Amino acid sequence: MILKPALILVVIINIISTHALAYQPAQSVNKLKAKLLAKGKQTDTAAVNILNTIAEEFYESAPDSTVHYAENAFAIANKLNYTRGKADAYVQLASVNNFRGQYAAGTVNYNKALQLYRSNKDQLGVSKAFMGLGSIQDYLGNYTVALNYYEKALAIRKQLGNQQEVANSYAIIGITYDNKGQFTKALDNYFKSLNIDLKLNNHLAAADNYCNIGVVMQHLELWDKAMDYFNKANALWLRLDDKQGISTISQNIGEVLMSQKKFNEANTYFQKALKDYLILGDQDGISLVYYDLGIVNYHLQKTDSAIFYLKKSLESATANNIQYNMAYAYEGLALVYNLEKRYSEAYAHALSAQKLAGKLQSLNTQADATLQVSNALAGLKQFDKAYEQHRLYTSLRDSLKNDETLQKFASYNMAIDFENSQRKAVVKEAQLVKKIEQQRVANTIYAIVIVIITIMMIIYYNAKRKQLKANAMLAEKNREVLEQAEELNGLNTLKDRLISILAHDLRAPLSTLRGMFTLLTQHDITPEEFAEMVPLVSGKLEHTSDFLDTLLFWINSQVDNITDTTKNFCLSDVVKVELETLQDQLKQKNITAINSVTTGHVVMADPNSIRIVVHNFLTNSIKFSHENSLIEIKAQVINGEVLFMVKDHGIGMSTDQLGKLFKRKVESQPGTKNERGTGMGLIFCKDLVEKYNGRIWAKSDLNAGTELGFALASASSVVENSPKLV
Known part of the structure; x- marks a missing residue:
């Protein structure tokens, strides 16, 4: 059915006049409105x-206006039986x-739109509906379902070759991750x-x-970044x-300032x-900024x-x-109630936050x-339960810090790579402009050469030769600078990764010590109970300090090229x-450790470096061994090499896991008691062993155990007094 011309004109004029004073539209909207008015009495699908x-x-700027225009578009499309218009x-x-x-x-x-798009065989429209359905699941915390919708939409858009929609899909998938x-x-x-977005000059999407x-x-x-x-x-948004x-952006800048205690x-x-x-009317933003205001007022000592x-x-x-914002609010209220010693209310809100956070992963x-x-x-004097929850907190925080540390370095490097690519693009564009300018000058000179052939040809030839020589020199200098920058970036990355490992090894004993002092200062334990716990924690701190010295010594040897410490040792x-x-x-x-390594197994290497390797082998075997099992430690001399092996009878590894073991990117697996690691230990072991011309290996069968081993050159004689390990 076709709308009467007079009616459609009244509808269109009413739409435009209603919003003319309420909101100042963007220039693109003004053009569209002008185009709509220019259609006059036409009642075709173009108006829809x-x-x-x-x-x-x-x-985003005026959602009420979106509803107004969409409802009018639907009314016209319905009269015209225009499927795509109704779906849009x-x-x-x-x-x-x-x-x-x-x-x-x-x-x-969204489901109504999906049905209409499919009936019209509109693949791009189908992808829009998938994206919308995914966004709803994202808000509800059903991230796996949301990603499934997004991936379907992305596949369609890639197939259609629609780069702008592909960019939009990547952005939404990024938000869910x-x-x-x-x-x-x-x-x-x-x-x-x-x-x-940058290639397409889509500034609004780039700003997002x-x-x-x-x-x-x-x-x-990474506050500065x-x-x-x-x-x-x-x-861009301004x-x-x-x-x-x-x-x-106001909210995000506020959160950065709050993190910096401003x-x-x-x-x-x-x-x-x-x-x-x-x-x-942004409900997500409203609930989230209320949470931020609650936390900042707590820091300003305005409890009410x-x-x-x-x-x-x-x-x-x-x-x-x-749900994500609900979890935030519950946790914030629990924090304030605990500080106000309203422990029953704090406990109820904290449990709600804990349950929601688990659901949201x-x-x-x-x-x-x-x-x-x-x-x-x-605070409720349920100290045994409090201690169990604090142990769980420490475990969660360790896992989080390990994951965040690795993600921080990967993310920082990713940002650096992007910025470098942008700089190269700018340089390439500048070079293109320069070449164009050079060509223009050359053409001018060529025109003059037509008049004064011999003299100007000589001038042009000499100028061109000097210019090419200068460009060659500049290119060589640029290459040298880029090589130096790449080398420095490599060193910085190495140092950063090593520091992350140090932080992991220090965190557990320090968290334990902090927890003890917290319990003592809050009078949750007696001085006598504290004194009983001191020797155990002291021993852990002594081991941590000892191992830290070893790691720092190795880091210096890697980065600063200190004096070679290779020697014979048992x-x-x-x-x-x-x-x-x-x-x-x-x-x-x-676990029972059976050690068959003797004083006859003497190698040539740095003892502190090899200690790191042995430590990692043993901790890995313990981590993946079952309770009440055996670990075998043995060595043998074959063809001038000492072969050292640690074998457990634990969970073992699949062929795929074994193949990735000494790669640069390793996802750490939890141990038999859910122990966590960084996934970097065996990578460093490989570097350490190979530094002393050794070789490293791993053998494993799933559910049957794992053998980790290395081979180093055997010393010519047994060292009577091997150096003290520090």
Whole structure:
């Protein structure tokens, strides 16, 4: 059915006049409105497409306008029986539902759009519906389901060759991985999206990606990097007058300032963001900034205000079923109630946060919530339960720190690679401009040469030769600078990774010591109980200090090229020292270590470096051994080499795991009692052994055990007094 011409004209004029004073549209919207008016009495599908495009333009800055234009687009499309127009209108309405936390209505509208797109064989439309359905699942914390929808949409868009939509898919997938705490995967997708946006000069989408990258840097406590990306996003959003983006960046900058303990400045930014979110009706932003205001008021010692804002955050997140923000609010309230000694209320909120964080697979929120559960139980005098929760918190925090440390280095390197590629692109563009300018000059000279052939040909030839020589010299200098920069970056990366390993080895004993003192200062244990715990912790600290000295000595030898420390020493001395230091771990699993290494097994290497290798072999065997099992430690001399082996009878490895064992990228597996590691130990062992012309290997059968071994040159004679290991 066709609309009457007079009616369609009235509808169109009403749409435009209603919003002319309410909101100043962007230039692109003005052009679309002008085009719509120019159509006059025409009642074709083009009018529907224009209305839907205007609705999409208004989505973030004025969602009410999106609803208005989409509803009118649907009304016209329905009269015309225009399938694509109706589907596009459903998508616009669903996007506003999603924005306002109306997930049930959004799901219905996206599914209606999906059905219409499929009936019309519109693959791009199908991908839009998949993206929308995925975004709703993302808000509900169903990340696996969300990613499944996003991957379907991405596959369709790649097949269609639609680069802008591919970029949009990468950006949304990055957000979901960010929510899951998988920051490296998030950054990988953000940078893929940003590269496409920059090539297409899509500044609004580029601003979104700059902001998202800044958020990841903020999670990883790379504050300077975070602020760099936030400022890039803010500059674009201000230029484009994007209200949603401007409010988001205010909140993000406030969170960085709060992390830097600039609480008054942070509060100013949060208040500005809240004002903008309330105008826009952004429920996700509202609940999240209420949480930020609660935490910043707690730091400003305004307890009543802190509780008020945190309750508002929980109320908003619950009303809109934003589970991630609900977990944040519960944890924040538990923190404040514990500090106010309202332990029963703190315990209830902390349990709610802990349950939600587990559902959302958020290790960071789960660790924070577990700490609040422990503190609340201690306040309620349930010390055994408090101690168990504190042990769980320590385990979660160790796992989180290990993962965050590796992700921090990977993310930082990824950002550096992107910035380098951008600089190269700028240099390439400058070189192209230079070549064009040179060609223009050459053409001018050539025109003059036509008049004065002989003289100008000589001048041109000499000038060109000098120029080529200078360019060759400049290219050589650039190559040397790039090689030096690459070498320095390699050294910095090595140092950073080594520091992350040191941090992991120090964290456990320091966390234990901190926990003891916390319990003592809060009078949760008696001085006598504290005194009984001191020898055990002291022994762990002594071992940690000893092992730290060894690692620092090796780091200096790698980075600063200190004097060679290769010498003859007995492997048996190294094994005895490490077995003594690992007695606690052996006893915890009731593991028997059978040591058959003798004083006759003497090698040429640095004893402290080899001690690191032996330590890693033993800790790996303990980690993956079952309780009440055996570990065999043996050595033999064959063809001038000493072959050293540690064999356990634990869980073993698959062929695929074994093949990846000494690679640069290794995902650490949990032990038989859920022990965690960095995944870097055996990589360093390989470097250490090969430094002394040795070789390293691993043999394993799944569920049958693993043998780790190395071979070093045998010394010509037994060392009577091997050097003390430090």
